[in-house]
Amino acid sequence: MGMTVVEKILARAADRPSVTVGDVVEPRVDLAMSHENAALVINQYQEVFQGTGIAPKVWDPSRIAIIFDHRVPAESPKTATNHKKIRGFVAANGITKFHDVRGDVGGICHQILPEYGYVRPGFVVVGTDSHTTSHGALGAFSFGVGATEMASAWALGIAVNIEVPATIKVVVKGAFPPMVGPKDLILHLIGLLTAQGANFKVLEFHGETIRQMSTSGRIAICNMSVEAGATSGIVPGDSETVRYLREEAGVTDAIDCVTPDADASYVRTVEIDVSALAPQIACPHMVDNVKPIEQVLGIPVQQIVIGSCTNGRLDDLAAAAAILRGKKVAEGTRMLVFPASSKIFAQALDKGYIHDFMRAGAVVMNSGCGPCLGVHEGALGDNEVALSTTNRNFKGRMGNPTGEVYLCSPVVAAASAITGVITDPRKG
Amino acid sequence: MANVIITLGNDISTDDIYPGRFMATVLPTETPQFAFFDRTDFNAALKAKAFPPGSVIVGGENFGCGSSREQACSTLKGYELAVVARSISRIFLQNSINLGLQVVICPGIEASVGDELEITADQVLNRTTGRTFEQVKLPAARKGIMDAGGLIAYTRARLLARG
Numbered sequence: 001m002g003m004t005v006v007e008k009i010l011a012r013a014a015d016r017p018s019v020t021v022g023d024v025v026e027p028r029v030d031l032a033m034s035h036e037n038a039a040l041v042i043n044q045y046q047e048v049f050q051g052t053g054i055a056p057k058v059w060d061p062s063r064i065a066i067i068f069d070h071r072v073p074a075e076s077p078k079t080a081t082n083h084k085k086i087r088g089f090v091a092a093n094g095i096t097k098f099h100d101v102r103g104d105v106g107g108i109c110h111q112i113l114p115e116y117g118y119v120r121p122g123f124v125v126v127g128t129d130s131h132t133t134s135h136g137a138l139g140a141f142s143f144g145v146g147a148t149e150m151a152s153a154w155a156l157g158i159a160v161n162i163e164v165p166a167t168i169k170v171v172v173k174g175a176f177p178p179m180v181g182p183k184d185l186i187l188h189l190i191g192l193l194t195a196q197g198a199n200f201k202v203l204e205f206h207g208e209t210i211r212q213m214s215t216s217g218r219i220a221i222c223n224m225s226v227e228a229g230a231t232s233g234i235v236p237g238d239s240e241t242v243r244y245l246r247e248e249a250g251v252t253d254a255i256d257c258v259t260p261d262a263d264a265s266y267v268r269t270v271e272i273d274v275s276a277l278a279p280q281i282a283c284p285h286m287v288d289n290v291k292p293i294e295q296v297l298g299i300p301v302q303q304i305v306i307g308s309c310t311n312g313r314l315d316d317l318a319a320a321a322a323i324l325r326g327k328k329v330a331e332g333t334r335m336l337v338f339p340a341s342s343k344i345f346a347q348a349l350d351k352g353y354i355h356d357f358m359r360a361g362a363v364v365m366n367s368g369c370g371p372c373l374g375v376h377e378g379a380l381g382d383n384e385v386a387l388s389t390t391n392r393n394f395k396g397r398m399g400n401p402t403g404e405v406y407l408c409s410p411v412v413a414a415a416s417a418i419t420g421v422i423t424d425p426r427k428g
Numbered sequence: 429m430a431n432v433i434i435t436l437g438n439d440i441s442t443d444d445i446y447p448g449r450f451m452a453t454v455l456p457t458e459t460p461q462f463a464f465f466d467r468t469d470f471n472a473a474l475k476a477k478a479f480p481p482g483s484v485i486v487g488g489e490n491f492g493c494g495s496s497r498e499q500a501c502s503t504l505k506g507y508e509l510a511v512v513a514r515s516i517s518r519i520f521l522q523n524s525i526n527l528g529l530q531v532v533i534c535p536g537i538e539a540s541v542g543d544e545l546e547i548t549a550d551q552v553l554n555r556t557t558g559r560t561f562e563q564v565k566l567p568a569a570r571k572g573i574m575d576a577g578g579l580i581a582y583t584r585a586r587l588l589a590r591g
């Protein structure tokens with residue numbers, strides 16, 4: 001019987017002719033990514049070697065990536081000391097894919113990995129971050145793990161005891177209407193599947209809409225696949241994947257796209273036509289509490305956030321800047337913009353988008369996770385409401401358990417910044 | 429025998445179990461103080477050691493959804509609590525097994541605070557109501573790690589076997 005993309009990737013990485021759902025395999029890891037939580041990984045990693053008489057040694061320093069993004073620049077002495085400890089480990093182990101707190105090569109891990117060509121189609125990628133699903137956008141099997149699982153990968157170079165997941169096939173057709181895009185598609189899909197509808201499963205994306213979608217849009221949909229519980233989202237590599245890696249990431253070596261067999265077996269098929277889709281909003285406090293914008297128009301918003309690994313790329317900033325150009329952010333509303341990487345920040349500067357935001361009254365922040373997880377900056381006041389292009393709206397997510405977070409696309413966020421209430425960008 | 433100390437609804441996220449603003453704290457010895465921090469009374473009771481080891485948190489569907497932060501498991505493991513939930517999110521389940529936090533998937537579980545539960549190999553018995561609920565077996569792939577006593581011990585054994 002044929003195999004899905006993830007089955008093919010796992011079979012290859014585990015040196016088996018084929019695998020099927022439920023098989024237990026131990027695939028070689030092609031890339032292992034961590035951020036600030038490498039501080040905990042280092043502890044667990046050192047504990048693994050304790051009492052063995054074996055000197056600690058990572059399996060392959062060229063396959064480990066560490067990107068500082070969650071709390072940059074450090075918000076506390078504790079974080080700064082974690083950063084310092086990780087820098088020491090990076091230097092001692094010769095880890096080269098390291099992105100420190102910097103204005104040239106810094107940024108959010110899920111943007112840095114594609115941007116620097118660290119991920120390729122067919123790779124097995126593990127990351128100590130649930131949104132590691134993002135890298136399925138490049139045709140990799142990429143999933144989130146905890147710190148101890150990462151410590152194990154650093155030591156052994158394999159992902160231990162992985163059960164081959166079942167795959168849900170998502171077929172998307174139709175052209176997006178104006179002001180509707182990939183973020184609306186993935187919010188709509190999460191609403192359909194529910195927050196645990198894809199738990200332990202992979203979402204494999206197909207259809208003309210996906211084939212025509214940019215890698216940026218594909219990252220947004222794979223990024224949020226985990227919000228339906230998915231182990232990974234994946235878009236089988238194609239000509240757009242090759243274009244992105246060659247033209248934008250500067251990759252020159254061979255690229256090998258893995259595609260599913262025609263007779264692969266899926267646990268379920270979901271078909272979506274986007275040609276009549278409205279802008280979608282995920283309402284507090286669950287990502288699957290998704291409504292078409294008509295049902296939430298007019299809700300007052302005190303904080304607008306544009307950025308994150310979901311929607312902080314150049315096309316997102318371009319679309320938002322076009323709406324804000326020459327306009328002002330409403331009184332009583334504040335707007336925060338944080339580009340997904342320093343490179344995108346510089347591009348947005350060159351294109352004038354940063355000026356558009358600043359003249360409109362938005363605060364532009366350094367690249368990083370910023371307000372997305374509410375540790376650091378951009379916290380909400382008691383009972384305040386935020387409208388954000390990020391990917392999670394759990395209670396307390398933006399730093400305050402009494403706050404409320406609505407999730408939306410960049411154009412909805414921009415149109416709403418001008419009015420101070422949730423606003424339909426199609427009617428602007 | 430163990431008592432239920434709190435019952436929670438569906439989709440309890442790792443932001444609820446261990447709020448993101450405490451993520452700079454990573455050591456398992458230090459994380460327990462922040463368990464369910466924004467549920468002020470429950471957090472205070474935990475810190476006051478009001479519950480003996482083995483006490484049970486009962487959850488609904490999709491327990492532990494959200495972030496991969498391992499602190500969400502170490503914070504509960506620090507009090508030696510157990511989680512019985514209708515379903516459990518993948519990463520939380522894996523982290524729990526890796527760290528040795530007892531988690532039980534029990535789709536039909538019905539229990540109230542104060543009920544006495546007995547967790548057997550494949551069932552959960554509610555001694556207070558007299559009802560019995562079936563467990564869903566953990567995926568086979570997890571067993572090797574549990575038998576080894578957690579992922580650190582498992583990985584250590586693998587390293588030694590490689591020589």
Ligand code: SF4
Nearest residue numbers: 131308309369372373
């Ligand atoms: S931007 Fe938000 S979702 Fe993305 S990696 Fe950072 S904290 Fe996670």
